[in-house]
Amino acid sequence: MTLKPDSETILLVEDTPSLQMIYRAALMRAGYAVECCGTAAEGMAAFHRLNSQIVLLDLMLPDRTGLEVMEDILREAPQTCVIVITANGSINKAVEMMRAGAHEFLVKPFDDQRLLAAIENARKALRHRPQAPRDVSAVPVLAPFIGHSPTMLEVYDKIRSVARSMATVFITGESGTGKELCAEAVHQTSARAGGPFVALNCGAIPVDLLESEVFGHLRGSFTGAINDKIGAAAAADGGTLFLDEICEMDLNLQTKLLRFLQTSTITPVGATKPRKVNVRIICATNRNPLEEVRRGRFREDLYYRLHVVPVHLPPLRDRGEDVIEISERLIVQMAREEGHVFTSLAPRVKDLFRSLPWPGNVRQLINVLRNVVVLNEGPQVTVEMLPPDLLADRPTPAPAPEERPQVTMLDLSGRTLAQIERIVIEDALARHGDSVPKAARELDVSASTLYRKREAWEKADRKK
Incomplete structure (x- = not known):
């Protein structure tokens, strides 16, 4: 089978396994990639992950109606072509779905040609349909983030979408971009907000202690274990476990983490019986996780288990005027804490901040602003107040x-x-x-x- 060069993955949401297999086989013979789901919940999770432009949707699903699912899809992505699959007795309902925005409906039973014709019609409609990008300016800022750049508004919107599910979130971005803030925002926006949020930096803990930190240990299980210890996974029961710098995790521990994800059970070091926990996993790294898989430093099966919903945080240098908005908000807040009065940045400082590469991102910016507030009175931040080494971050020709x-x-x-x-x-x-x-x-x-x-x-x- 050769995939069509311009085709995206078609999402098929059908709860009858035999029909799911028949439709999938017909589509794959025609060169389409297909993702199959049997419930509305699985379908929506796959839709968020794939951003499919064509969705084959059964009218009756075990957990929700097709109409409800279609309304959610079109609310989030109005350009999507939803093809409704219905039985003879439900044609009136199918017509109702057409009025609500469905692209077409297929009445069971139908043959391969009818199915492929509906898909081709949807593809033609997509090619001729004007692209209407989502109005990200209408997306409100998500606390505790600051900034209205289009890239960040997309991030806020994605966080709100994924927070409604149990899907594992994989956050990427350079150091200092706010990956832990992003994880906290997902937690606070989710139904688990009332539960614990436990963060663990896998890169800051020695390899020989990391297993104990994640899964806990029993007294006497190793030298120095003078008391029982509840690991991060057990402490996060009912809430969210955030594993920062996940690519720093030892390969042996990656195997145990994979087993934990598959079984939702943990076995503390020295214990013989596993314990069931209810935890949502969010992880983060400042590396390219797929490159780590290629180099053999990160398990491929664990990568696909964790990399369900990726969220990438852009570096500060790519966020436009956010650097000014963040600075002016924080400088007032920090000045209040220090008993000083700062109200704004001088024009030359704004120009400088826009031009700097900010290798340490928002963390570096916060450090610079704190230095200015502690050592100066205000009311306006001038170039003379900035740390002398800040200019060293300006791009300069490499010395011979x-x-x-x-x-x-x-x-x-x-x-x-x-x-x-x-x-x-x-x-x-x-x-x-x-x-x-x-x-x-x-x-x-x-x-x-x-x-x-x-x-x-x-x-x-x-x-x-």
């Missing part, structure tokens, strides 16, 4: 190689692996003006890993 000493094999010869690691990391930091995010991107590691290693080195140096 001979202008800085390079690490050579001679420097590394005879050293331990730990010493070589430190030399390479410190060299990368020096070349990037001590910018941890930039060095982390070059070395293809998490920024939190570099912060953790630097802290360990500083402690060791103080003991000498």
